[in-house]
Amino acid sequence: MDPAIRLSDVTAGYAHDVTFSRLSLEIPRGRFAGIVGPTGCGKTTLLKTILGTHRVFHGSVRLEGAPVERVRPGAIGYVPQLGSVDWSFPVTVEEVIMMGLYTGRSFRPWPSRKERARVRELARRLGIHDCLHHHILHTSGGQRQRAFLARALASNPRLLVLDEPTTGVDIMTQHEILHLLGDINDEGITILLTTHDLNAVASHLPWVICFNHGVVAQGRPCDIFTSEVLTRTYGGDIVIVRHEDHYLIASGTPLRFSNGVH
Amino acid sequence: MEALLEPLEYEFFRHGLLAALLVGSLCGVIGVYVILRGMSYVGHGLSHAAFGGAVVGFTLNLNFYAGAGAMGLLAALLINRVTRSGEIKSDAAIGIVTTAIFALGVVIISRVRTFTQSFEAALFGNILGITGGDLLVIALVTAGTLCAIFLMYRPLLFSTFDSEAARVSGIRTDIVQLVFSLLLTLAVIASMNVVGVTMIAATLIAPAVTARMLTDSFSRMLVYSWILGAVTGVGGMYLSYFFNAASGATIVLFGALLFCLAALLRQIRERSLLRANLHRHGSLTHAHVHPSGHGEGYHGSGDSPDAIDAGAHPDPALFEAVQGHDGRRHAAP
Secondary structure, three states: OOOOEEEEEEEEEOOOOOEEEEEEEEOOOOEEEEEEOOOOOOOOHHHHHHOOOOEEEEEEEEEOOHHHHHHHOOOEEEOOHHHHOOOOOOOEEHHHHHHHOOOOOOOOOOOHHHHHHHHOOOEEEEEEEEHHOOOHOOOOHHHHHHHHHHHHHHOOOOOOOOOOOOOOOOHHHHHHHHHHHHHHOOOOOOEEEOOOOOHHHHHHHHOOEEOOOOEEEEEOHHHHOHHHHHHHOOOOOOOEEEEEEEEEEOOOOOOOOOOOOO | OOHHHHHHHOHHHHHHHHHHHHHHHHHHHHHHHHOOOHHHHHHHHHHHHHHHHHHHHHHHOOOOHHHHHHHHHHHHHHHHHHHOOOOOOOOHHHHHHHHHHHHHHHHHHHHOHHHHHHHHHHOOOOHHHHOHHHHHHHHHHHHHHHHHHHHHHHHHHHHHHHHHHHHHHHHHHHHHHHHHHHHHHHHHHHHHHHHOOHHHHHHHHHHHHHHHOOOHHHHHHHHHHHHHHHHHHHHHHHHHHHHHHOHHHHHHHHHOOOOOOOOHHHHHHHHHHHHHHHHOOOOOOOOOOOOOOOOOOOOOOOHHHHHHHHOOOOOHHHHHHHHOOOOOEEOOO
């Protein structure tokens, strides 16, 4: 069986620099994986390459065996970074979810009864049915993330890609979102996300890819979250404290203040 | 009622009224996408390019619409092309492309002085000089644009809100952008003789921003803006008749007045909601607003609920009420 994602010998970047070169990576179907790495290491470029929205200089990207440019509309669900969303845009939560149902087959502006039912079903499942008619600005960080997740799930995707879903939300919301993604993954949907939150990844994700202009290491967090791998990934001292199944990952030496406050 | 019917006895007024109604509807609908796609300056720039094109067309013995249309379209394509790489922002591209074409028109006019009179209508609008042919062009462009917006409602909305996700969903956002640029160009050219090059931007933007003040839903904003555009056109025409003022400018001023009223209405509504929220919590000392929007939660115009929680009160008087008389903010009971 073809893997969910296969990058073969891919080189990608921009006009003046190459972000990563000769990258080969396979992610099997049904995997729940996170990509971690420092800012500017190419995580977002890698994600966009997998989504087919970033042109590659060399190599091929295939999703479940098909070239990414020929994948059926809706086969990939995408949740952008919440920081990139225009929150003043006049859309309700319902309208956001409804966008995910567009397949290019209908020219009718208003949704069908079936589409409305699908939106309600997704909203109930993700716990946001109470705020369906609220403007997106008037929802909490967790509800916003769930609204975009519902939009991504609306087209029944085989692959779900999320760009930093744990950024900008509190620790409990992070926990809820990652558990929700775990439940979605249990239904057989492959999930790939990027994050800066190593602690959340270590305790919630079964598979991690350490990335810095190429794959530094990949595997289960318990196997690859070592000082050596993380130092190679981030280029600085990383301290890892393990307690039962929990990790606390910190970087560098704590600041000492001259006024005696530590 | 008689006062409203009286001007209809004149054919020039009937033509002007119909033109204002059609252009108002057209700009009302297109304007929603213009402001949400951050293209407010594009409408302004395209009208200048179309003016330059009309002058060039005149020297080549071409029809007004052919010259204006060709140059407007060329400007739209050039702006798209220049901004595609992302290195040059759209405002800079509009500044160079459309102003250069406008300057070309001005140079030609300055060389052949007899043009000056002919193009005043395009610059400042001459709604009372609208001919049957002009009306036909405006009607065709309005009908075509409304049909296109109707059929492309979903891909246009998705690509306007989140272009990257729309592309992942299989929407050809480049084609959507191109078609929209074409529709905008047609709308600008059809409106040029009605409100004039100098005032098209306001005609495009005013109904849409007024509608934005009245709703948080995209579909409602589109309908409100459509209606407001038509009301602005018709209302402005009557006001210009009663006050014997320039029609294009009166339409724009009436649109600005409606915007001020909508902004005031929104502010009053926000204040009353905030007051109601303060009272609901049993004390004016608790200014908490539920981010999840239970009941009539926060309905602000840009600040996040967190900003309100942090004490960023929009109204100093209310902030004083939330504070105790000793000047410090009290904790919620």
